[in-house]
Amino acid sequence: MPEAALLEVEALDAHYGDFQALFGVSLSVGAGQVAAVIGANGAGKSTLLNSISGLIRSKANAIRFRGEPIGTLSAFRVLARGIAMVPEGRRLFPSLTVEENLIIGGQFKRPGPWTLKRVYEVFPILEERRHQASTSLSGGQQQMVAIGRALMSNPALLLCDEISLGLAPIVVRDIYAHLRGIVAGGTAAVIVEQDIGQALAIANTVTCMQEGRVALQGRAGEVTRADIQAAYFGV
């Protein structure tokens, strides 16, 4: 695994002012692999993603991508290296249309299969609504825009923050079906979820977080539900 790892997080700490949110978190994701990060509210999952994406600065070597330290890079430089994020709560730009939202995701276009055309092929409903305000879409459609927007830069690694939050179960299944297809195309992913079921079904590795620390880590097939529940609830 060492040579093959795409993303390596090693002994990562994170602080908000005086408050320490992460304590020595380590995680590694191989090319084309999916890592699920699960845990209760406030366990530090989002902080982990924000650190990887560059919204929170870290020590240079705490986060390495393709072997290079990226911990101190700004978010827009991290994106240019090939890490894109689907932020929690979708966070589409309300004053941009659906298509403009997608285009803005592709402003740092790395070579790869994802174009506006391809996104519309995968999510045909978005092409129908391309000139509508992004706020006029349903929650599931907005999530499609958010995923499409992240893919437009042709990332090697996709960070997904609670993409099932607030969506009906049937919509969640649909979104995950799409995600499966995207991963099958070679894009690696870190999936942060509170909903364990969906995440486990797609993941190669599982990391359970608790109060800013890794409570349990292992291959998806090797970690049992009982272990996860124990780690999740801290018993």
Place this chain on the structure above:
Amino acid sequence: MTASVTRATRTSTIGVVVVAIALVALALGPYWAGRDGMRLLIEAYTYLVLASLWNLLAGYAGLVSVGQQAFVGLGGYVLFALATLAGVPPLLCIPLAGIIAAIVAIPVAAITFRLRGAYFAIGSWVVAEVFRLGFSQVAALGGGSGTSLPAAIVQGMAANRTAREHLVYWVALGLMVAILGLIVALLRSRYGLALTALRDNEVAARSNGVDVERTKLVVFIFAAACTAMAGSLIFLQKLRITPDAGFSVNDWTALVIFITVIGGIGRFEGPFVGVVVFFLLRETLSDLGSIYLMILGAIAILIMLKAPRGLWGFLAERTDAQVLPLQRRVVARGK
């Protein structure tokens, strides 16, 4: 182990003693300061008052006004109008100016409070300009070229020039102590707690039941009244007022903002430090004219960027000092 809330710290206890000694020395000012020294001290008192009031507005209530000169000039003009047109004794005009300014502040707040944040700043400036242009149109007060306090009124204040100067000095000192005392009282009242909450986080304060609008209105009216009284005093000492001098954004707002920013915004002690720095700089650099103002502006910018809590905040963070017992803190008492 029990816990209680207290405001006093050891440094603040020492501070109260030092302040008391300083006040006695200042009260004796006419006997040691000389004529120029007294003039300088009066100026320092008025700037301290203006800066403390601006600090209350901007540093606590989030009302970043660039238009407080409206009330300085208003106070000055009320003094001249009442004294020359209605024959009111000048010293009595000072509290009257405060009352009138408080009344005027109500409609001003009603209109300018519709603007948020930075736009409120410019809106308050427009109001001050309306006052300046408005008073320029009043022929009875000299229009654009202003007016002087007639000699008879000036001489009627005291037996001779020395006595009058002593009187103005003591009024200035008294006014400063009274206004600073009121600010302390306000900060220690339930409004003070609301204001501190407001300063630290307006959204949180709002959601915790602080009546933000009412608190802001009270502070705005209070600051207007006190600023106008300071304005009356300033022009009682100058004996002459013009619209440009009374409503000068540079004299009554720019310098006041620089003093507060340099000393420390949102700290009661900030303006004290700021006034000291301001007068030290002025006495050493004033020969440079406009370059002096550029330096002052640059220092203020630098402080805003590098030490946004000002010189006092910078010191206090490192030493946990406070001169007056204003901050509430929870103290654990071991049994």
Place this chain on the structure above:
Amino acid sequence: MNWVNTILQGVLVGGLYAMFAAGLSLIFGVMKLVNIAHGDLIVLAAYVALIVTDGLGLNPIASLLVVVPVMAVIGYCLQRGLLNRTMGDDILPPLLVTFGLSVILQNGLLELFSADSRRLQAGALETASLQLADGLSLGVLPLIQFGLAVAIIAGLHWMFYHTALGRSFRAVSDDPRVAQLMGLNNRHVFALAMALSLAIVAVAGVFLAVRTNFDPATGPARLIFGFEAVIIGGLSSLWGTLLGGILLGVVQAAGAELDPGWQVLAGHVAFLAVLAFRPQGLLSRASR
């Protein structure tokens, strides 16, 4: 006929006020920054134009070719070097830093150019006019100025909704954090907005300098006129700033017609009246 003339002149001056307002409105829209030094930057542009016209012998209109890029570069550097450091949730730092900048600019100009009133000479263009009717004529220069103001507003509007730059501006304005995640360098985008704002300021400064006398202390009034136009027209509405500028120009002209001392005062009173009775401005957000 006299009143028709007054109103027409007011409309034309309003174009200038709309230029003051457009630059102010642009940076507020993109980064919620209120630039207290805006008026002083207009006056700075006027002095830059003075140097260019004196030094290169260009007429004021041609001097725009130099003044606009110079001011845009100043804007970019100002934002990247200074103002980006003040951006955040707290409104105090940007407000006080631009206020300090205003004082520095005023006194710096005073030091360099003295307090004397200056004016740009536009030669024959200055007196050229179109006779519309007996006793009713419009100056060619004010017409050019008004036309440019309309063109600038229209151009800004087009830029905002039909270009990649405009898309970036809107994205950064909506959600600066997520914009970064999408590969936008906010600091660069902010600096571009300020560069554009000061390019408009440059045009405004040149026309101000041809129209009226200026000196280092005239900046704050320009800031206030621009601000009044923004509020009268309605925050965040570009066409509103044009309407606001025109209304302000007309009210001022009408005030001056009644009594020369009321010109500026009338504008302020109109502004306060709008604030009191229609605080969202005449064209509110909904109609942008």
